[in-house]
Amino acid sequence: MTKKWSQSIVVMLLVAVLSACGSNNGNNAGKGNAGGGNAGGASGGATDTLEAWGETIKSQYGGQELNLAFASHPSTESFQKLTGDFEKLTGIKVKWEVMEETYLKNKQLLDYTGRTGTYDVLMVDGFWMSEYGAKKVVEPIDSYITDKTLTPDWFDYEDIVPAYRNGISKYDGKTYGIPTAGETRFIAYRKDLFEKYAKQPPVTMDEFLELAKFFNGKEDGLYGVTMRAQRGTHAASGLMTVMYNFGGGFLNQQTGDVTMTDPKTVQAMQFYVDLLKNAPKDVASYTHEEALSAFTTGKAAMWLDATALAKRILDPASSQVYDKVGFVPTPEGPEGKASALAGWNMSISALSKNKEAAWAFIVYMNSKQNAKAYVEGGGVPVRTSIYEDAELVAADPSYPVQLAALSDANVLVEKGIAWIPPHEKLGQILDRVGYYVSAAMFGEITVQEAAEKSQAELEDIVGK
Secondary structure, three states, X not given: OOOOOOOHHHHXXXXXXXXXXXXXXXXXXXXXXXXOXXXXXXXXXXXXXXXXXXXXXXXXXXXXXXXXXEEOOHHHHHHHHHXXXXXXXXXXXXXXXXXXXXXHHHHHHHHHHOOOOOOOEEEEEHHHHHHHHHHOOEOOOHHHHHOOOOOOHHHOHHHEOHHHHHHOOEEOOEEOOEEEEEEOEEEEEEHHHXXXXXXXXXXXXXXXXXXXXXXXXXXXXXXXXXXXXXOOHHHHHHHHHHHHHHOOOOXXXXXXXXXXXXXXXXHHHHHHHHHHHHOOOOHXXXXXXXXXXXXXXXXXXXXXXXXXXXXXXXXXXXOOOOOOEEEEEOOEEXXXXXXXXXXXXXXXXXXXXXXXXXXXXXXXXXXXXXXXXHHHOOOOOOEHHHHOOHHHHHHOOOHHHHHHXXXXXXXXXHOOOOOOOOOOOHHHHHHXXXXXXXXXXXXXXXXXXXXXHHHHHHHHHHOO
16 A cells, blocks of 8 residues: 655655555446345344345435545445445435545545535545554544444444554554555565475575575576665665564654664564575666566566466466465564555544534445455455455465464554554655665675664664
């Protein structure tokens, strides 16, 4: 999920940090309430089936109109396909306003600060949630989730992957959104090459580096690994892919102190630089796109990047190695397991005059009842049941590994660490770290010097 902040530099940075969630271009539009009469688990009232719930909602909120502010995104397109069924079932009218991600946050905040109250339902990046929660832009929804009259059992909140529930939708212990799309990072590897040379995919960071060295140059035109590493934010993002597994970090997220010269951060930087010595010679110019291309054209034995890109690896139309690929989670490091985490939410605007109707929309669109239709319509999965669905796993064999990687991402969440450190000057932080990491990759300075220079500049940036 390539993401965007209010300032244009941060917009560009988040695009660099995480690629936008992918689409599977499904064709089951308009089937959101298929089989709706037999929802899992009765709520003991008038809403234990989808049809009964719809009748109740229509009697209470039918005729209300909801205004939505959403980003152009595969998940948005899939939700739009389900809108007609929702309107027919509930009598609630839905008006979509869809815009490029670059403008979405500014428009939402302008609506809030101007007290206009135009919107009822907001699409909110998980990276914005601390700001939105602190400023009270969005409504806390814990009471909605636990109220059986508002949230029937067939919604099944607990089925949402824990990393998403715990990591992208909360602020200060409160829930402000329902996860709608997300991603982590994992490794794709060439099964044919690993079998040919009797190698096993990496479980630890040491094994990852050893394998990259082994395959680098093993065959003509073959490199050990490919990753994003372009100077600036992409290099910082690439470093972050492995950094937390070493226990490192750019900042202490509790105190705000800069930690670039912490030995664990330096160790992670050295690993990243050493790893990329086994990448294509032009890796220092790679964003996620170039890194993906190097792997799908058969130039690299391994690739480490966003789970949302897996479908492109497995697509015969875009990948020369689609039938030769296996997947494993990000390898465990000296400090254990960790993995990236990013995603989108549906939230209720704090200024909405139709909050319960807005919640009804969120419940319907994001329910377990409609989850498969949503994914088949191009949406990005966030539910455990979807990742375990036999039919969907057959179509995308990376699903079980994505779920395992998301479990690793939740390890970081449970430590109270955000994968992308929350800071108002995040853009500057990642740009400068990525600049010096890249300089170390080119051999212009040592890794230790890169850490020291980053430390000094970040202390100036954050004022500590």
